[in-house]
Amino acid sequence: MPELRKDIITREWVIVAKERARRPHEFKRQQLVRPELLRHDPRCPFCPGNEAMTPPEVMAYRGHGSAADSEGWRVRVTANKFAALNQKAEICREDYHIYDRMQAAGAHEVVIETPLHNVSPARMDVRDLEHVIWAYIDRYNSLKQDPRIRYILIFRNHGELAGCSLAHPHSQIVATPVIPQKMFNKVRGLAQYREYREKCAYCDILSVELELGERLVSQNGSFVVLCPFASRSPFETWIVPRAHTASFARMNRFEVMELAEALKETLMRLDRCLDDPPYNYQLITAPIDGGRYDDFHWYLEILPRLTTPAGLEMGTSIYINVTPPEDAAKYLREALEGQPAAASPPGQPSGLEAEAAR
Amino acid sequence: MPELRKDIITREWVIVAKERARRPHEFKRQQLVRPELLRHDPRCPFCPGNEAMTPPEVMAYRGHGSAADSEGWRVRVTANKFAALNQKAEICREDYHIYDRMQAAGAHEVVIETPLHNVSPARMDVRDLEHVIWAYIDRYNSLKQDPRIRYILIFRNHGELAGCSLAHPHSQIVATPVIPQKMFNKVRGLAQYREYREKCAYCDILSVELELGERLVSQNGSFVVLCPFASRSPFETWIVPRAHTASFARMNRFEVMELAEALKETLMRLDRCLDDPPYNYQLITAPIDGGRYDDFHWYLEILPRLTTPAGLEMGTSIYINVTPPEDAAKYLREALEGQPAAASPPGQPSGLEAEAAR
Numbered sequence: 001m002p003e004l005r006k007d008i009i010t011r012e013w014v015i016v017a018k019e020r021a022r023r024p025h026e027f028k029r030q031q032l033v034r035p036e037l038l039r040h041d042p043r044c045p046f047c048p049g050n051e052a053m054t055p056p057e058v059m060a061y062r063g064h065g066s067a068a069d070s071e072g073w074r075v076r077v078t079a080n081k082f083a084a085l086n087q088k089a090e091i092c093r094e095d096y097h098i099y100d101r102m103q104a105a106g107a108h109e110v111v112i113e114t115p116l117h118n119v120s121p122a123r124m125d126v127r128d129l130e131h132v133i134w135a136y137i138d139r140y141n142s143l144k145q146d147p148r149i150r151y152i153l154i155f156r157n158h159g160e161l162a163g164c165s166l167a168h169p170h171s172q173i174v175a176t177p178v179i180p181q182k183m184f185n186k187v188r189g190l191a192q193y194r195e196y197r198e199k200c201a202y203c204d205i206l207s208v209e210l211e212l213g214e215r216l217v218s219q220n221g222s223f224v225v226l227c228p229f230a231s232r233s234p235f236e237t238w239i240v241p242r243a244h245t246a247s248f249a250r251m252n253r254f255e256v257m258e259l260a261e262a263l264k265e266t267l268m269r270l271d272r273c274l275d276d277p278p279y280n281y282q283l284i285t286a287p288i289d290g291g292r293y294d295d296f297h298w299y300l301e302i303l304p305r306l307t308t309p310a311g312l313e314m315g316t317s318i319y320i321n322v323t324p325p326e327d328a329a330k331y332l333r334e335a336l337e338g339q340p341a342a343a344s345p346p347g348q349p350s351g352l353e354a355e356a357a358r
Numbered sequence: 359m360p361e362l363r364k365d366i367i368t369r370e371w372v373i374v375a376k377e378r379a380r381r382p383h384e385f386k387r388q389q390l391v392r393p394e395l396l397r398h399d400p401r402c403p404f405c406p407g408n409e410a411m412t413p414p415e416v417m418a419y420r421g422h423g424s425a426a427d428s429e430g431w432r433v434r435v436t437a438n439k440f441a442a443l444n445q446k447a448e449i450c451r452e453d454y455h456i457y458d459r460m461q462a463a464g465a466h467e468v469v470i471e472t473p474l475h476n477v478s479p480a481r482m483d484v485r486d487l488e489h490v491i492w493a494y495i496d497r498y499n500s501l502k503q504d505p506r507i508r509y510i511l512i513f514r515n516h517g518e519l520a521g522c523s524l525a526h527p528h529s530q531i532v533a534t535p536v537i538p539q540k541m542f543n544k545v546r547g548l549a550q551y552r553e554y555r556e557k558c559a560y561c562d563i564l565s566v567e568l569e570l571g572e573r574l575v576s577q578n579g580s581f582v583v584l585c586p587f588a589s590r591s592p593f594e595t596w597i598v599p600r601a602h603t604a605s606f607a608r609m610n611r612f613e614v615m616e617l618a619e620a621l622k623e624t625l626m627r628l629d630r631c632l633d634d635p636p637y638n639y640q641l642i643t644a645p646i647d648g649g650r651y652d653d654f655h656w657y658l659e660i661l662p663r664l665t666t667p668a669g670l671e672m673g674t675s676i677y678i679n680v681t682p683p684e685d686a687a688k689y690l691r692e693a694l695e696g697q698p699a700a701a702s703p704p705g706q707p708s709g710l711e712a713e714a715a716r
Contacts, residue, residue: 001444002462004536012539015442015462084373084670084678086359097566098559099587104360104373155669163668172669178362180674181370185543201456208455229457282673303672310521311513311530312442314661315640316538320442 007230009189009201010182014230015320022234022322024273024331027306037118037167045081046168048073048115055079058109059138061131074128075135076112080172083108091148091177105148107175111135112168120158120169122267122276129260132171136283137256139173140249149175150289151183159278162305179287187287190295200244202297205229215325217332218265222258225266227325227332233307234323235274237266237332239300246286246296263300269335270304278305363588367547367559368540372588373678380592380680382631382689385664395476395525403439404526406431406473413437416467417496419489432486433493434470438530441466449506449535463506465533469493470526478516478527480625480634487618490529494641495614497531498607507533508647509541517636520663537645545645548653558602560655563587573683575690576623580616583624585683585690591665592681593632595624595690597658604644604654621658627693628662636663 002017045053048071057069059077066072079087085106093102113132114124121129136154143152156171157164193201209215209226217225217237224240239262241248241255251259263281270277281302286293313319360375403411406429415427417435424430437445443464451460471490472482479487494512501510514529515522551559567573567584575583575595582598597620599606599613609617621639628635639660644651671677 001447002442004460004462004534006458006536008456008458010539011542013534013536017440017442020440082375082378084360084375089359097570098366098562099566100364100366101587102362104362104375151674153670153673155673157668161666163666163671174670174674174676176362176371176674176676178364178371180676181368181543182673182675184369185539204456208457212455280669280672282669284673301673308519308521310515311638311640312511312532313521314638315511315513315540315642315659316509316532316534317540318532318534318538 005230007228008193008205010185011189012230012232013318014232015318016231016324017320017322018324020322021324021327023327027234027277027304028275039116039118041117041168044117044166044168046076046110046112046166046170047117051076054110054112055081059135059142061135071115073112073115075114075131077135077139077173078110078112080108080110085174085176102177105177107143107146107149107173109139109173111139111154111171111173113171114169117168120267120276121156121264122271124169124264126260126264129264130256133251133256133260133263136171136173137249137251143173143175144249144288146175148177151176151179151287152285153180154283156279156281158280159276159305161278162280164278179289183287186284187293187296190297194295200295200297202240202299203244206240206242215329217269217329218262220258220262222255223262225262227329229325231321231325231328232319233303233305234321235270235277235304235306235328235332236321236325237270237302237328239263239266239302241298244297246293246298247288248283248285248298248300259300265336266302266332269332270302272335273331274304274306279303280305365586365588366551366563368543369547370588370590371676372590373676374589374682375678375680376682378680379682379685381685385592385635386633397474397476399475399526402475402524402526404434404468404470404524404528405475409434412468412470413439417493417500419493429473431470431473433472433489435493435497435531436468436470438466438468443532443534460535463535465501465504465507465531467497467531469497469512469529469531471529472527475526478625478634479514479622480629482527482622484618484622487622488614491609491614491618491621494529494531495607495609501531501533502607502646504533506535508537509534509645510643511538512641514637514639516638517634517663519636520638522636537647541645544642545651545654548655552653558653558655560598560657561602564598564600573687575627575687576620578616578620580613581620583620585687587683589679589683589686590677591661591663592679593628593635593662593664593686593690594679594683595628595660595686597621597624597660599656602655604651604656605646606641606643606656606658617658623694624660624690627690628660630693631689632662632664637661638663 005014051069055078057078060073061075063072085104085108087107089103089105152175154173215227285298286296363372409427413436415436418431419433421430443462443466445465447461447463510533512531573585643656644654
């Protein structure tokens with residue numbers, strides 16, 4: 001019989017349809033035909049040599065001596081050419097009859113993750129992925145200084161069905177002058193949980209999941225990878241830090257390394273199970289409006305886009321999930337059995353050195 | 359410059375991207391190739407003659423003398439063959455470690471709107487659409503008697519990109535034993551608005567929109583059709599009753615007639631503008647858990663599915679809308695200019711008579 005499950009933080013319900021449970025190969029058939037990508041595409045605005053096709057870079061990790069907006073970078077961050085938020089706009093909240101509106105002040109940036117057109121994070125050298133995460137942290141810390149900004153979301157769209165329009169590996173950063181309602185709900189849910197149980201809900205989730213094991217995918221010293229109890233979509237996967245920390249930007253060098261390992265390995269597992277599925281990943285972290293968010297526990301959420309949300313999801317935000325998270329976790333655990341470890345061998349040279357020495 | 363707009367009830371923000379505003383023909387190009395449908399498809403489980411391919415009907419409007427689960431119906435309602443909620447399950451909320459789960463007790467039904475395989479509501483005789491709405495009301499009133507049920511959502515998925523898997527025109531009814539969090543948020547938002555302004559937010563929206571006119575699509579005696587100020591998607595359209603009423607099921611015969619007219623006409627406008635776009639429509643109505651919801655104001659929401667929600671929407675539920683609602687409303691207003699009226703000529707025979715005489 002199908003089961004209703006509640007997200008204990010957001011209080012959103014999910015219907016887990018066990019009877020019509022779908023296995024990984026049933027999602028593969030739905031995929032669109034994908035063309036083979038080249039290492040370099042001369043028409044791609046994110047490929048080296050085409051730096052003039054993007055807005056000027058706001059940051060890059062570059063080899064010594066290479067000039068801004070030229071080749072020689074490892075990770076490059078620019079404003080989004082079609083920015084949804086404006087770097088120069090003033091905050092000016094305006095009443096318009098009964099409504100509330102304001103200029104979309106903020107920032108909308110693109111993190112070009114690698115010079116290689118065809119190497120997504122699942123296939124990237126793990127040390128290169130570390131640099132991507134450092135770029136997230138550097139941009140986050142820089143944007144945080146802007147007094148107009150109250151929330152920063154870092155996310156990645158992979159595949160056309162996940163809203164990705166350019167194949168070259170990239171993530172996006174959106175900094176908004178408002179706290180999204182969804183984050184308010186999360187903050188409120190965490191506070192209510194803490195008021196009742198005097199503990200952090202995500203810390204509790206970690207200890208329950210580590211004890212039960214059935215929704216566990218993998219773990220390392222700093223992170224636990226799991227399919228959440230109330231997964232909204234088949235193969236939804238969270239990478240949760242063991243340490244209770246409000247902001248992902250407080251990671252130390254070792255934690256960044258372990259996040260890169262966990263992220264690469266998890267994306268590889270999804271890739272093996274589902275044959276390069278479309279997905280979004282989001283870094284869910286505390287608001288930065290100056291409030292205290294000690295209750296917050298950041299995590300990275302990966303949402304494969306395998307089914308189409310329809311009227312029920314639009315009308316109620318109750319999602320129907322056709323793969324129970326216990327099944328998904330089992331498939332993901334088994335995906336790399338007998339495979340070499342995801343991390344690079346120790347001491348492997350990482351190519352270009354990041355500009356920022358840490 | 360792009361603009362942030364807030365839904366005054368849910369407090370969700372939307373980014374209206376005026377600069378890259380997209381016009382109707384730019385969405386048409388994205389459509390998939392659609393095969394021409396026949397009037398009758400012998401393999402379709404919803405076509406007359408194939409009644410045995412569905413679960414037994416729970417209700418039908420039939421010509422006199424025709425037997426249940428045989429031909430001769432005008433509107434037919436059955437359980438969903440792959441029901442996400444179970445008609446027979448007990449309510450039994452269960453603590454599972456820190457989590458909350460229960461059997462998915464409730465109902466999941468399919469409203470087969472017409473015997474004709476290829477006649478969607480935009481092209482249906484308006485009197486046939488009235489019968490569909492009466493079927494919604496009848497099923498709603500019947501399911502409401504079930505003490506397990508706390509919310510009923512009636513919705514329609516149109517087109518593959520909107521999650522529709524069977525082409526034969528049909529709607530769905532989902533009755534849940536929990537109030538969706540999204541409805542709680544709406545109820546809370548309405549109450550907060552009323553506390554502050556001592557009025558209903560939707561009544562206020564109607565009077566502002568009727569005064570301004572720029573987001574107005576059409577109106578009749580009982581309903582106002584508009585593109586909401588904080589539209590989440592291009593061409594989002596609401597059909598809002600002028601009368602402040604919590605439940606759509608309290609409509610009288612005249613209001614049902616006018617809703618059918620407004621709905622058919624609005625779907626025709628969308629069809630003309632966007633060439634049969636995929637969409638979901640949902641009847642947003644008050645919960646039925648026994649509480650008082652006098653503050654609620656029901657409406658029908660049509661969400662065309664023209665763009666793909668990506669990481670930003672998933673992470674924050676802030677939607678980027680690339681067609682300002684003022685533009686969308688203008689396109690929709692102009693869509694039927696010089697066209698014959700949508701309603702049937704008075705006195706046109708409606709074919710089969712509904713079984714339930716009113």
